[in-house]
Every structure is written in C-alpha cells, then in structure tokens.
Amino acid sequence: MTDSWANFGADLHLDLSAGRGRRAGLVEALREAARSGRLAPGTRLPSSRSLAVDLGMARNTVADAYAELVAEGWLTARQGSGTRVAERARPRPGKAAGAAPVRRPERRGPSYSLVPGTPDLSGFPRAAWLAAARRALTHAPNDAFGYGSDARGRVELREALAEYLARVRGVYADPERIVLCAGFVQGLKLMSGVLRARRVREVAVEGYGLNVHRDVLAAAGLRMRPLPVDGAGARTEDLAGAEGAVLLTPAHQFPTGAALTPARRAAAVDWARRTGGLILEDDYDGEFRYDRQQIGALQGLDPDRVVYLGTASKALAPGLRMGWLVLPAGLVEEVLAVKGRAEWTSSALDQLTLAEFMRSGAYDRHVRGMRQRYFRRREALVAAVGERVTAVSGISAGLHAVLDLPAGTEGPLVQAAAWHSLSLTGLSYYRHPEADMPARDALVVGYGTPPDSAWGATLAALAATLP
Template identity: 75%
Template sequence: MTDSRATLGADLHLDLSAGRGLRAGLTEALREAARSGRLAAGTRLPSSRSLAADLGIARNTVAEAYAELVAEGWLTARQGSGTRVAERARPRRTAAAAVRAGRPGVRRPPAYSLMAGTPDLGAFPRGAWLSAARRALTDAPNEAFGYAADARGRIELREALAGYLARARGVYADPDRIVLCSGFVHALTLLAGVLRARRVREVAVEGYSLDVHRELLTRTGLRTVPLAVDGAGARTTELGGEAGAVLLTPAHQFPTGVALTPARRAAAVDWARTTGGLILEDDYDGEFRYDRQPVGALQGLDPERVVYLGTVSKSLAPGLRMGWMVVPAGLLDEVLAAKGRIDWTSSALDQLTLAEFIRSGAYDRHVRGMRVRYRRRRDELVAAVAGRVAVSGIAAGLHAVLDLPGGSQDAVLRAAAWHDLGLETLSRYAHPDAEPAPPREALVVGYGTPSASAWSPALAALLASLP
C-alpha cells in the first residue's frame, strides 16, 4: 500500500489516486487542477524537491511529471521563474456550468464603459501613495499596530482632514467631530441606525438618486420619500414635517448634474432648524468644478443640523474604502455608539498614509491634475455631441447628462450594446414613488470612468450610438 502522505499535497491538495502509479497519478492530478482552473494560469508550483518532500515521493517522480506537463503545454518552466501553470490552461465556462452556478446567460462586461460613478482608476497616484505609505509606516507609533482605542479613527487623519475640509470645502470640521468610516455606504448605514433609534420613520431623498442608498435606508426600516428635482436642484421648499432627515447632493446633484441654488440651500437649513430634522450632505465630488471655483459645502451654513459625508472614492479610488462624517455635537455620541467602541473598519496604516498624503500636499496636487483631465474630457464630450444632443447640468464632476430626442432612447441603447459600450439612462435612477411625469429620455455618461487609452474609443462608440 502507498504511504498515506502520497495522497495529498498540503499546499496543492493533490489526490494521486486517479492514475496508475505515483508518477501517473501526480501527472493526472496536476493536469486536472490546471484544466479545471483550480490552479490558475500563472500560479507558481513548488520546486520538484519541495513537492517531493511534501508528498513523500521521489524527486525524480515529480521532475518527470513536471516535464511531461511542460511538453503537453499545461506548464511552463523557465530559468529563474520556476515552474508555472501555462496561460493557455484556462477553463472554459460552459453555458451548463453557468446555469449550475445560478447565473444563466452570464456575459462578459462591455469592452468600453461610460457608466457613471467611478473615476479613472488607471490614474491612481501609485508612486506618490507609496511614498506617503513609506513615510507613514516609518513614523507610525507602536500603538497604531494594536486595536484602535478611539472609534472615531486615527487622530492624525482627523486633524489632516479638518484642515483640508475647512480650506477646500468650507466645512466646519473639528477633529473631535470627525468619524472615519469605510466609505459612504458604511457612514449611511450608521446614520440610518441612529435615525431609527431616534424613532425617525421617514427620510426625504432626491427624486433621482442611487437606488443602493434608498434600499439601504429601506432595509433599516426607514421610508424614503422623493423630492422632485429640477434645474435648481431638489425642491427643498417642499420638505414637510413628516421627514426626520433629508439626503442631498447639493454641490452636484447625482445624477442630473445640477447644483442646489442658494435659496434652496437656505430652505433646507430653515426646515432642519424648524423641525429638528437632519440634513445628510453627500459631497461625493465637490472638488471637481470646472466653470468656476467649487461651491462650498452646505454644512457651513449650520454645522449643528448638517452631517457632512465625504470619501476618496471619486478623488482617488473606491477600493481604498475610506470615508468620513463630520457630525453635529448633539449626534456624536449616538454615532460612536452605533460604530462601536473599537474602529474595526479601516486599516490604521491606510489612515496614516492618507493623513501623510494630505499633509504633504500630494492630495491637492493629484486633485488639481485630475480636475484638468476631467475638464478636458468633458469639453471633448460636449464638442463631440454638439448639434446632435443637448448636454445638461453644470460643468463639474465625472459625469454629464445627455438629453436625447423623444423616442430614441431604446435605439441608442441597442446601438451602444452593438458597439460593446456600457451606458446607463437617467430613468435608471428615478425613485419608484416619484410623481408620474413625461419620461425624460437621457443618458448619464461617466466620462471619468475610462482609462486614458480607453477614453477615445469609448467616445467614438458613444458617437456611433447616438441618433
């Protein structure tokens, strides 16, 4: 009987019982692992000596199995690179496999995407971020590697943010009232729980808004009521006493692209003061205004009635999972209780890196550079569609709204699919309870999404899809 150690590789989980003899069994086990995709293309295999020791078999047996699979094309062997699973050894996902996985009709993503909500990920400042990370790691106090004692997050980042937000966004931001979180959704989840605990039952939202935010509030037990949106932003003059809070994107309404006018900003603050309600300000891309200086945050009008929410998801990258709330004094204890005594959500080293990135001026330099890039793309988009469709909304952010001729929207979407272009319509963001109105046929075009190399072909695909 074969030694039981020869039936399982501790690292590769190889069952050698399928073949006739150890070498055949090992060869077939490795071949099947590469064929099925369990060992992904490019995976480096252990040396023949290491695998032989692990399996309890002769080194020559492993070397012969490797050589056979190299000859068949399942593996590659290069000096200095070791033995790896070949790139060609990728599994083909059949329709039957997709059905078994519960995803019939799974298709690959489009070749080009103008979907809104994502920055140019290829422009992430890797070198500057790495430099900041090195400095942050070098200077990090020992206690930064332990459990976080303050649920608000690292004081270094809260102090850096307080200075930046006051200077760049006009936010009243005492470091003690900044609570760090792992993005906007995390912040909204915490606030929804606090509102529910306060016996709030209704939250007003913009009539065009992100469904994931509305659904989050609904899952918490809060009812969302739509505020109509027009060229002056959300109609805050229609806020009633039923709502205990309102979620707004004042600087650049998402997705319609308009700015909340001064009169409607004042109306929102008056409503909050009169009713005791809260304004949740989503300042998702406030740094990116191209036709003038960015409008300051609504929070500056009344820091005790507005919860200011920001992230680096548009300015840097959503994968960093870093955001913050600037919380009214009367709400802080409840938010911290909801978050918990220890900050489990954000890496202390990432927080220290972002703090250093801001303090060093690298964040300002990056934002200025991306402002130039996105403005150029918006200008190119506007010039390219001139005379064919109208562009609405202010010159800001990472997306624009293209109003289509009546009755053409479905044809545009079919053409975009044919050109392998991902697009979304404005109607996709409409609140289901919004008052019936003539449908507005429009596209929400995320010109910030493509990489530098993909922007021109994505724009060409859009132009080929328009009427």
C-alpha cells in the same frame, strides 16, 4: 487520513492514505494533488532529503516516489531546476476521459463605458501615493499595527481631514467629530442605524438618485419620501410635513448636475432647525468645479443639523474604501454605538498614507491635475455631441454630463449604444418610482470613467450612437 506538513520555504500539505505503504501513500497523495490542481503546474517540490525529514520517511522512499511520478508524467526532474509539477492539461471536473471539450461562446462586455460613478482609474497617482506610503510607514507608531481602539479612526487622518475640509469645502470639522468609514455607502448605513435607533421611520430623498442608496435606507426599514428635482436642485420647500432626515447632494445633484440654490439651502436648514431633523449631505465630487469658485458645503450653514459625508472615491479611487462623516457633536456617540468600539473598516496604514498624502500637498496637486483633465474631456464631449442633442446640462461641475433628448428616444438610444459596444445609462434609471416630476428623456454620460487611452474611441462610439 492523516495530514502531514512539509516546510521548504513554503508549506506543502499532503494527505497520506492510512493503511497503505508509506511509499504508495506518498505517490497517491502527490498524484492527487497534481491531478486536482492543488499543486499548480510548475510548482517546485522540496528536495527528497527535505521532504523525507519532514514526513519522517527514508530519503530513498521519497526519491522512489518522485521517480515513479516522473515516469508517469506527473512530475519533471531536471538538473539545476529540481523536481516540479509537470505542465500538462488537466481534464475538467465531470468530463469523461477523451470527451471533446464543449466550446461555449465567450460573453464579452461593452468595449467602452460612459456609465457615471467612477473617476479615471488610470489617473491614480501611484508614484506620489507610494512615496506617501513609505513616509507613513517609516513614521507609523507601533499601535498603528494593532487592532485599533478608536472607532473614529486614526487621529492623524482626522486632523488632516479637518484642515482640508475647512479650507477647501468650508466645513466646520473638529477631529473629534469626524468618524472614518469605508466609503459613502457604509457611512449611510451607519446613519440609517442611528435613525432607526431614534425611531425615525421616514427619510426624504431626491427624486433622482442612486438605487444603492435607496436600498440601504430600505434595508434599515426606512420609508422614502421623494422630493421633485428641477434646475435648482431638490425642492426642499416641499419638506413641510417630512420628519426625521433628508438625503441631499447640494453641490452637484446626482445625476442632474443642478446646484441647490441659496434659497433652497436655507429652506432645508430652516426645516431641520424647526423639526429637529437631520440633513445628510452627500458631497461626492465637490472638488471638481469648472465654471466658478467651488460651492461650499451645506454643512457650513449649520454644523449642528447637517451630517457631512465625504469620500476619496472620486478624487482618488473607490478601491481605497475611504470615507468620512463630520458629525454634530451630540451625534458622535450614537454613530459609534452603531459602528462598534473598534476600528475595523479600513486599514490603519491606508489612513496614515492618506493623511501624509494630504499634509504633503500631494492631494491638492492631484485634484488640480485631474480637474484640468476632466475639464478638457468635458469640452471635447460638448463639441462632439454638438447639435445632436436637445441640450447639455449639469456640466459646471463633477465627472458627468446630462444630454437631453427628444421625448421617447432615451430607451432606443441606450439600446443603440450597446450595438456600438458602448455602455450608457439613461436618466430614467435614476428616477425614484414614486417621484412626482415631469418625464425627461436624457442620457447621463460619465466622461470621467474612460482611461485616457480609450477616451477618443469612447467619444467616437458615442457620436456614432447619436442620430
């Protein structure tokens, strides 16, 4: 087989069979490309003159090949429209000609979802983001289009983050101590690599948390020591005897929604100072607080013992793949050694756009607007569940609430939700299998997940699920 390329504004790759006449080889190559779907129905082919020049053939040879395929029904030719691949049904691979297609029942997922972990994606500020992207692109330095030589990421975004995090979250953030990453999970992977390099073997985690985070730690060969969680957050006083590091969600424990009390914050910092350990702070939705002024980041108590991990996933969208680590000064080189010396995790242009989005004030305006939207949803959720649940907790902040249930009812209600085409998650799903905590039946309801257009119907499905 010999390969030829035709260029008519788009590339056309044809395999011309060796040992056959040029016209026959061209006919067979075009027929096979149309039959296999490599040339999609409606694709416009180059003119006979252009293709003849590119393939080194006589124009009449190409014109005759086109005419034969038009006669067979593989191509169509109309005045002013050129020659195109015909719109026709193609047999499925492996089906005999004339065999009746096998109809399989369609698998449909739930119509509604209250699974926590994502914001309302329909609320992404497209117009403001596009305006920021245009400004960022207009003023982008030439080196922004290169491979990237600083593994910490673009300095423009690190400077914008340092200002924002200090102002909004009380984080001590020097741009030189910020490393950008592709979201929280990658940041945790980087820190897991650092801990392994330090010969740490165990990480304390909260008794309730995300499986994906535990999987990252386990993949790095790190054992986990679950801390019991109650209404005051993780019991950090139980860190005595732990070594290495602890992963916490202090501002809004996931998924119970508890805020780590001042006494337990102090206990965690005291443990880190006493043992030389590190606190990994997951501040996943710290901007969204409704009942009082936001609780500042734990990192502010001791920037030399706390690694602050933040992300744009809840405030904007997880699809941006944008996260950051604010590191103790002595840890930057260790993280870069794990990450590598080139920036490869996220687009430099996206970083510049987010920097412009923050500097212009659009980020603050968007967060305030979404905070009001989620507050209204929270109020509607509390009103809808009313007396149907034992209690509603974890609602002072974030994008989800916990609906406490009578003992033994969590599993049946999750199944009942499926009958109403509603995806729900029980609290037990997030429990560490070795956590020493009393059993608690509850539903974790992500009221930030549905788009506005589906919120009313989703809430109705939840109400129909509850007894």
